[in-house]
Amino acid sequence: MNLKKYGWNDHFDGQFQQYKGNGLTAGRIIAVHRSGYDLVTENGELFGLLSGKLRFEIEFDGLPPAVGDWVVVMEYPDEGKAIIHNVLKSYSQLSRNEAGFEARQQVLACNIDTVFLVVSLNRDFSLRRIERYLVVIRNSGANAVVVLNKSDLSDEVEMKIDQVRKVAYDYEVIATSTVNGSGIDLLHGFLETGKTSVFLGSSGVGKSTLINGLCGLEVMDVCDISEYSDRGKHTTTHRQLFMTDDYGMIIDSPGMRELQLWETGNTISELFDEIEVLGRNCRFADCTHDSEPGCAVLEALENGSIDEGRLNSYFKLLREKAYMERKRDVKAKINSKKGTKYIALLQRQLKKGK
Ligand SMILES: Nc1nc2c(ncn2[C@@H]2O[C@H](COP(=O)(O)OP(=O)(O)OP(=O)(O)O)[C@@H](O)[C@H]2O)c(=O)[nH]1
Ligand SMILES: [Mg+2]
Ligand SMILES: [Zn+2]
Numbered sequence: 269m270n271l272k273k274y275g276w277n278d279h280f281d282g283q284f285q286q287y288k289g290n291g292l293t294a295g296r297i298i299a300v301h302r303s304g305y306d307l308v309t310e311n312g313e314l315f316g317l318l319s320g321k322l323r324f325e326i327e328f329d330g331l332p333p334a335v336g337d338w339v340v341v342m343e344y345p346d347e348g349k350a351i352i353h354n355v356l357k358s359y360s361q362l363s364r365n366e367a368g369f370e371a372r373q374q375v376l377a378c379n380i381d382t383v384f385l386v387v388s389l390n391r392d393f394s395l396r397r398i399e400r401y402l403v404v405i406r407n408s409g410a411n412a413v414v415v416l417n418k419s420d421l422s423d424e425v426e427m428k429i430d431q432v433r434k435v436a437y438d439y440e441v442i443a444t445s446t447v448n449g450s451g452i453d454l455l456h457g458f459l460e461t462g463k464t465s466v467f468l469g470s471s472g473v474g475k476s477t478l479i480n481g482l483c484g485l486e487v488m489d490v491c492d493i494s495e496y497s498d499r500g501k502h503t504t505t506h507r508q509l510f511m512t513d514d515y516g517m518i519i520d521s522p523g524m525r526e527l528q529l530w531e532t533g534n535t536i537s538e539l540f541d542e543i544e545v546l547g548r549n550c551r552f553a554d555c556t557h558d559s560e561p562g563c564a565v566l567e568a569l570e571n572g573s574i575d576e577g578r579l580n581s582y583f584k585l586l587r588e589k590a591y592m593e594r595k596r597d598v599k600a601k602i603n604s605k606k607g608t609k610y611i612a613l614l615q616r617q618l619k620k621g622k
Contacts, residue, residue, distance in 0.1 A: 273461060287354065292342055293311075293340075295338070295352075296336070298335065299507070299509065300332075304317045307339065318333075334361075335377045335519055339352045339353075340352070360410040362380055364528055367526055371592055377507060380408065380410040381516075385468055386415045387469060387473060388474060389419055395578070401468065402439070403529060403585055405468070406539060413441075446478055446481045456482065459518075465518050466519040482515060504520050508520055531589050531592070543578075546564045546568050
C-alpha cells in the first residue's frame with residue numbers, strides 16, 4: 269500500500285525521522301471505536317491500541333487520536349494488531365466543544381484538506397447555522413465548500429446561492445442534486461488523490477447520498493427519508509475515512525444535533541469582516557454597538573445596509589466564544605493545580621523509594 273495515497277507528505281515525513289530505525293512505522297487512523305482504532309499502514313489494515321505511556325499522557329493532558337490522524341506504531345501483523353506510541357502533529361484539526369457543562373475539545377477529524385458543509389435547500393436551510401459551522405470549519409485550518417443540496421426541491425436556488433454567498437466569506441457555494449445530478453461535477457473539482465475531505469452537516473441533508481453519487485458506488489448507507497424521525501434516527505453512526513479510486517479520501521459523518529463553538533483564533537472577526545470594518549468608524553474605540561452615540565454599526569442597521577439577523581448572529585457567536593474562553597481558563601487553572609499535586613505525589617514516591 270502506498271501511504272502517499274493516504275495523504276502521507278513532507279509534513280509527516282519530517283516528524284517521523286526521529287522514530288525511524290526502532291522498528292516503528294506510520295499509520296493513519298480511519299475509524300475510532302470505543303475499544304481501539306482502525307488504522308492503515310503500508311502492510312494493510314490493523315486494529316490499533318494505545319501504548320500504556322501514551323494512554324497516560326492523553327489522560328493527563330492531551331487529546332486522543334481522531335479520524336485522519338497519523339500515528340507512530342509498532343505492528344504485530346500476525347495478530348492483526350498495532351500498538352500506537354505517538355501521534356504526529358496534524359496540519360488541520362476540526363473540533364467542536366463537547367456538549368455538556370465543561371469546556372472540552374472534541375476533535376471530529378484531523379488532517380483534512382476540504383470540509384464540505386452540506387445544507388439542504390428545503391427545510392434545513394438556515395443562514396445562521398451556516399455562519400456557525402463556518403466559524404468552526406475556518407478555525408480548523410481546512411478549506412470550506414458550502415454545498416446546497418436537494419436543489420431539485422427548491423424554486424429559489426439562485427436566490428439562496430446569493431444569500432449564502434453573502435455570509436460565506438470567499439468560500440465556494442454550489443448547489444447540487446443527487447436526484448438529477450446537477451452540480452455533482454463541480455464537487456468533483458474539489459477532490460483529488462492524496463487529499464482528504466469531510467462531509468459535515470445536519471442529519472438527512474444528503475451527505476451519504478452525495479458521497480455515493482460522487483464515487484458512483486454504494487459505499488455509504490443511506491436511509492429512506494420516511495424513516496427519519498424527530499427522535500433522531502441517524503443513518504450514519506460513526507465517522508469513517510475511506511479511500512476512493514480517483515477522489516482521494518473521504519470522511520462521512522453522522523448528522524450533528526448541536527455544534528458548539530471551538531474557536532481559538534480570530535475566525536469570527538474574519539467571517540464577519542463587514543461588521544468589523546464598520547465598527548472602526550464608531551465614535552468610541554471601545555464601542556460595543558449596543559446603544560452608544562455615534563455608533564456606525566447601529567447606523568448601518570438603521571439604514572438597512574446590514575441585516576439584523578446577521579448582526580445578532582455575530583453578537584451571539586462572540587458571546588459564546590467569550591463564555592467558552594472563560595470556561596477554558598477555569599479548567600486550565602484546575603489542571604495546573606492537578607499538575608502541582610501530581611508532581612508533589614511523584615516526589616513523595618521517589619523519596620520513599622530511596
Ligand atoms: N430530493 C432529494 N433528496 C435527496 C437528495 N440527496 C439526498 N436525498 C435524500 O435525503 C435522504 C437522506 O439522505 P442521507 O444521504 O442519508 O443523509 P445524511 O446527510 O447522510 O444523513 P445522516 O447520515 O443521518 O447524517 C435520503 O432519503 C436521500 O435519498 C437530493 O439531492 N434531492
Ligand atoms: Mg449519512
Ligand atoms: Zn459601534
